[in-house]
Amino acid sequence: MSVLAYIESEEGKFKKASYEVASYAKAVADEMGTDLTAVVFNIEDTSELGTYGVNKVLKISNDKLANFNAEAYADALKQAAEKEGSKVVVLSQSANSKYLAPLLSVNLEAGYASNVVALPESTDPFTVKRTAFTNKAFNFTKIATDVKIVGLSKNAFGLKESQGEASVEEFSPNLSDEDFTVNVESVDKATNKVTIADAEIVVSGGRGLKGPENWGMIEEMADILGAATACSKPVSDMGWRPHSEHVGQTGKPVASNLYIAVGISGAIQHLAGINAAKTKVVINNDPEAPFFKAADYGVVGDAFEVVPKLNEKLKEFKEKNA
Amino acid sequence: MKILVCISHVPDTTSKINFTEGDTKFDTNGVQFVINPNDEFGLTRAMWFKEKQGASVDVVNVGGAETEPTLRKALAIGADTAIRVNTPATDGYQVAKELAKVVKDGGYDLVIAGRESIDYNGGMVPGMLAGLLDANFINNCISLEIEGDKAKAVREIDGGKESLSASLPLVIGGQKGLVEESDLRIPNMRGIMQARKKPLNVVEPSESSAKTEAVKFEKPAPKGDVKLVDPDNLDELIDLLHNEAKAI
Numbered sequence A: 001m002s003v004l005a006y007i008e009s010e011e012g013k014f015k016k017a018s019y020e021v022a023s024y025a026k027a028v029a030d031e032m033g034t035d036l037t038a039v040v041f042n043i044e045d046t047s048e049l050g051t052y053g054v055n056k057v058l059k060i061s062n063d064k065l066a067n068f069n070a071e072a073y074a075d076a077l078k079q080a081a082e083k084e085g086s087k088v089v090v091l092s093q094s095a096n097s098k099y100l101a102p103l104l105s106v107n108l109e110a111g112y113a114s115n116v117v118a119l120p121e122s123t124d125p126f127t128v129k130r131t132a133f134t135n136k137a138f139n140f141t142k143i144a145t146d147v148k149i150v151g152l153s154k155n156a157f158g159l160k161e162s163q164g165e166a167s168v169e170e171f172s173p174n175l176s177d178e179d180f181t182v183n184v185e186s187v188d189k190a191t192n193k194v195t196i197a198d199a200e201i202v203v204s205g206g207r208g209l210k211g212p213e214n215w216g217m218i219e220e221m222a223d224i225l226g227a228a229t230a231c232s233k234p235v236s237d238m239g240w241r242p243h244s245e246h247v248g249q250t251g252k253p254v255a256s257n258l259y260i261a262v263g264i265s266g267a268i269q270h271l272a273g274i275n276a277a278k279t280k281v282v283i284n285n286d287p288e289a290p291f292f293k294a295a296d297y298g299v300v301g302d303a304f305e306v307v308p309k310l311n312e313k314l315k316e317f318k319e320k321n322a
Numbered sequence B: 001m002k003i004l005v006c007i008s009h010v011p012d013t014t015s016k017i018n019f020t021e022g023d024t025k026f027d028t029n030g031v032q033f034v035i036n037p038n039d040e041f042g043l044t045r046a047m048w049f050k051e052k053q054g055a056s057v058d059v060v061n062v063g064g065a066e067t068e069p070t071l072r073k074a075l076a077i078g079a080d081t082a083i084r085v086n087t088p089a090t091d092g093y094q095v096a097k098e099l100a101k102v103v104k105d106g107g108y109d110l111v112i113a114g115r116e117s118i119d120y121n122g123g124m125v126p127g128m129l130a131g132l133l134d135a136n137f138i139n140n141c142i143s144l145e146i147e148g149d150k151a152k153a154v155r156e157i158d159g160g161k162e163s164l165s166a167s168l169p170l171v172i173g174g175q176k177g178l179v180e181e182s183d184l185r186i187p188n189m190r191g192i193m194q195a196r197k198k199p200l201n202v203v204e205p206s207e208s209s210a211k212t213e214a215v216k217f218e219k220p221a222p223k224g225d226v227k228l229v230d231p232d233n234l235d236e237l238i239d240l241l242h243n244e245a246k247a248i
């Protein structure tokens, strides 16, 4: 038996979501009375994983896997799961994990539940709680197959440290040319920017900001807080901000710890995509804006007055608490 | 080139979500259904291939007769033929299995599906379909060009994008970016008239079975009232965010 966790890394470092995946997978393993095995790709030092409950690390070192490749990674994970006799495979909901999970599901003939937000309600039958209808509801899904795949939503479980050290085993999956038929030609990625997917805090602007020239104060707040920037749909449709910042039902989902919305009305399609954020703050000059019904904290006021003042205070706060 | 566009039939984005039968069924009462937004982008891109490069475009849905108006809308936008696999969609795997049969029987070169449906948010069907067909797969696809049997695509990754190449047969999970929002096709009168005469073929399902089951639903707990902070007292906001919410 054993529970298997796919531990993602980037530029030689584990991603934070991976520690959450390990913490969750450990709790599932405990419930099932079994151990946790982690699979890592091209990482030298895996000692940190023991801290999050991993009992054993399967280390895959292969130059052909230096860049993410959904089919090849799914094939490697399948072989790891088979070797370990894993009954549950846990992965994150990053763009890459969401890409490979359905392929892995077919490889292992395993049922897959995505966007899972809590520990299994029961492990026999195996039933998990997931979001559905773009965060407007939850859904309990029973996975009926022998092997189960769980896609864990970001910030849904948190990190749980435990005492321990993981044993390490080298693992060389058999990969074939068939695994490498989709090729990456180039990658275009801002390296020094926090992404909406990884960010703890997201600062977002809407049409209330009047024009792209006014985004300086939003970027400043994001800088102070180490946050990612986002926007409402009309803002990206009008080209004020890039499409990659569009959040909501038809844009990117937000599951950060804090979401700060400036000059955003709070339309149902916007809220659907950001409801999973833990704490929501709205700054809007219209007290009737629907966002006030969805937010935890609100300031009724003119963004052009409130935001610069708030930025000054946040700077002071950060300096004091550095 | 033969293109198949997978169409998921979903509640309009403004829909209030409710459940019936002891929270086990989605309440469709008063709900307006539409083409899944991600599939609209895919369908418009498919029309571009048809008009600029020569291709046939069929659309398919796995579902009951209630999805036919959505398929007719896709025909009105310009698809040539619609196929409905006559069985309720129960999970991603079952849908992918049914679609795989349609793709094999029809000999399609390119399958355009959406990154995810906005109802169940599975994000499963395109990848599973590619896996079942042993076809190439590109997810979160925001640009697609085809030249002969070679595809060039751009995929959105966390924090950027990646350019990829692959040969057909190919399945993509598409989204906004495949075409611009302003280029989305809306059915016009002529399209609607023509759609009435286009074939909508109902095929019977194969033996496919689901691997997961949605047993019950739950609505999020009602939220407490918003705490309002005076714009002249922003220190209070910082205090609340730091000490109460532990968010900064």
Ligand SMILES: Cc1cc2nc3c(=O)[nH]c(=O)nc-3n(C[C@H](O)[C@H](O)[C@H](O)COP(=O)(O)OP(=O)(O)OC[C@H]3O[C@@H](n4cnc5c(N)ncnc54)[C@H](O)[C@@H]3O)c2cc1C
Binding pocket: A205, A206, A207, A208, A209, A231, A232, A233, A234, A235, A246, A247, A248, A249, A250, A251, A262, A263, A264, A265, A266, A267, A268, A269, A270, A273, A283, A284, A285, A286, A289, A301, A302, A303, A304, B013, B037
């Ligand atoms: C199919 C479909 C899908 C959609 N998907 C999405 C989606 O994914 N994401 C999304 O965001 N939207 C989506 N929408 C659009 C959505 O319905 C709203 O139109 C949109 O969210 C509104 O954006 P906004 O709040 O920035 O602009 P507005 O609704 O124009 O709101 C601007 C707000 O700014 C406030 N304001 C104005 N001046 C100031 C000031 N000086 N200081 C402070 N506040 C000020 C106003 O009071 C107002 O509340 C979708 C719509 C459809 C039909």
Ligand SMILES: Nc1ncnc2c1ncn2[C@@H]1O[C@H](COP(=O)(O)O)[C@@H](O)[C@H]1O
Binding pocket: B005, B006, B007, B008, B009, B036, B038, B039, B060, B061, B062, B063, B089, B092, B095, B112, B113, B114, B115, B116, B117, B118, B120, B121, B122, B123, B124, B125, B126
């Ligand atoms: N019942 C269905 N019939 C046809 N295509 C579907 C169906 N369900 C999902 N799809 C396709 O698969 C994509 C992703 O759906 P999902 O995996 O349900 O999130 C959708 O955007 C559609 O293109």
